Amino acid sequence: MEGEGASASKEPRTARGRRTLRAILDAAAVEFGEKGFHEGSISGITRRAGVALGSFYTYFDSKDEVFRALVRDMSDQVREHVAPALKDASGQIAAEQAALLAFIKFARTHKEIYRIIDEAEFVDPDSFRMHYASTADRIARRLRAAAERGEVRDDVGEVHAWAIMGMNVFLGLRYSVWDEGTAPETIAETVASMLARGIAVREPD
Template identity: 80%
Template sequence: MTQKRGSDATLAPVHSGALHSGEGAASEGKEPRTARGRRTLRAILDAAAAEFGEKGFHEGSVSGITRRAGVALGSFYTYFDSKDAVFRALVRDMSDQVREHVAPAIRAAPEQIAAERAGLEQFIGFVRKHKEIYRIIDEAEFVDPESFRLHYQTTAERIEKRLKAAAERGEVRSDVSDVHAWAIMGMNVFLGLRYGVWSEDAEASAVADTVAEMLARGLSAK
């Protein structure tokens, strides 16, 4: 009972409803130093999400990104070394955005099953507004395998950590493991694809209820 639930969640500030600041996204030595610079960087990342989400990495271009962002080509290279660099930054940025979007609901939940339920509901909601996230993260498997792997490994580790903290508090079975974490992540990814990206024919809350009921019994302390 020593760990506070949600203590594993990101320590970064949560931008309520807004996009992630993009901090740390620029290429090495190119971090923006002013608020205006940070806004430009953010605009470039959002434009990159639209460009790569619509055209894919190979067809997408730096000029397409700067056109969407309404910035000069020189501004792009002020912050990023290349198309590869902005794609890599974008994968990490989207990974951060998802985490920051779901974290408050997970932290606010009264116990761990409710937390997992809230996390899934928020995730489906996020995906519905950012359908390009699947295409971008999935394409990373080919364009930038390291970012792809890092995204899923850190997500699974975060889930495992919060399950183990919940086990210490007696909220879930004591032997929760990496297998449970990967199972939950896999469920969430495919439920997000099916009920977030491909079709919105079910309420996110109803999908989350069904999963939470299965987990409540499947992971119960006894």
């Protein structure tokens, strides 16, 4: 997975190394997701991963470094989970609907992403900003491509992209982390309808 990232000079060169790195990142997600950055520990991560303390330092120099890598990894996981849904959609509104549906399902099985990304604002502001800026940039690029195909308004841009991302983030918080009582399909259909038609009362023709 592209998100697997040790220090630049410590990237694993073997399949076993990649599995160990993956185990460390997955364990870090659980450790920081449960305890937060400050209470989480390297020993807690290695215990959860089932690896020796020395194995951690093979890939990371500090708790800050593994946290930074984890934020990148989780951002990449979201992108890779959503990408197939975008590829299979017919039309941009359908693509945004599919993307939201995929994200809500992802967030329901990775609730820790919200605590980790929120803490990144204070632990590693650059990673926090990069997570959202890169996500919005991907949305903006696909909106502009859709505009060129004549599928959406030709004035779509950065503001629209950030608005869509903001909706998705808070819908994931409300309907994945706080409560799972609403079907993800219903949420995605509601938002797609709003994107397609807005919320103003339509005057009769």
